[in-house]
Amino acid sequence: MIDLHYWPTPNGHKITLFLEEAGLPYTIHPVNMGQGEQFKPDFLKIAPNNRMPAIVDHEPADGGEPISVFESGAILLYLANKIGRFFGPEQRDKIVQMQWLMWQMGGLGPMAGQNHHFNRYAPEQIPYAQKRYIDETNRLYGVLDRQLAGKPFVGGEAYSIADMAIYPWIVPYEAQGQNLDDFAHVKRWFEAVGARPGTVRAYAKGEEVRPGNPAMTDEQKKVLFGQTAAVTKG
The missing domain is CATH 3.40.30.10 (Glutaredoxin)
Structure with a gap:
């Protein structure tokens, strides 16, 4: 337990x-x-x-x-x-999946988190901060979109901890000032992960x-x- x-x-x-x-x-x-x-x-x-x-x-x-x-x-x-x-099965698979887990932990999560803060929670509007984090979130969506081109999941053919780490940070994409129609591969992946029973x-x-x-x-x-x-x- x-x-x-x-x-x-x-x-x-x-x-x-x-x-x-x-x-x-x-x-x-x-x-x-x-x-x-x-x-x-x-x-x-x-x-x-x-x-x-x-x-x-x-x-x-x-x-x-x-x-x-x-x-x-x-x-x-x-x-x-x-x-x-959900991590592997081969060493080369693990390396790819671990890289994207770290990408979420060190990039997407902190940047999207600041996006949320300055656009949803901050007591005052700071246009520079809002634009800074919306733009950086957009850049990161582009990085993810390129990674997902030609593969079903972030780490390749298998659903992994990389997908589990990234997906929840894409769920609030509208609040982050993003449009999934601009990222066709992310959108396809996002819908597939969202439909999983788990x-x-x-x-x-x-x-x-x-x-x-x-x-x-x-x-x-x-x-x-x-x-x-x-x-x-x-």
Whole structure:
């Protein structure tokens, strides 16, 4: 059994995508970030960066004590190696898939995240910042579009953790100021991944945890965007 500490954000969705595809038993423990639950001492023991998702695997492959893992990319790698699926099968496949996982972790996620912040959550409109991150998101969509030309999935022929990492960051493409009609290969891939039964089930889990995905209040924004070392020391 795996405990998943989760909130339905792009990074949270990555892990439910994997768990639903793999059919692994898991229990969701909601981490309501707008209420500051990510700062609770018990949570910080498994997620020292004050962020979800995080997991605790009570049945690790080595048969030893439970293993906790934080950071969504690390969780995907851990789970894929645990069950021997969605990462590979050959070393060359793993290299490609790992590169695109890192591309999402270091590029698409942070840039789209700043796009979301300045265009959806910032208390003041800063045109330069808005354009900067919309344009960079657009550039990254172009990179992904070229990678998907002539192949069904990001890493090649097989659905992998690379797809699971990237897909949730494409879901809010309209809010990012992007048009999928400009990226034919991304659009085809996006529709195919979205139609997978595992994807449908994963997003249904998110709806159960946070029905309707309501807009954040000003108080919740203060909790999320007012974090300093003093606030997060736990």
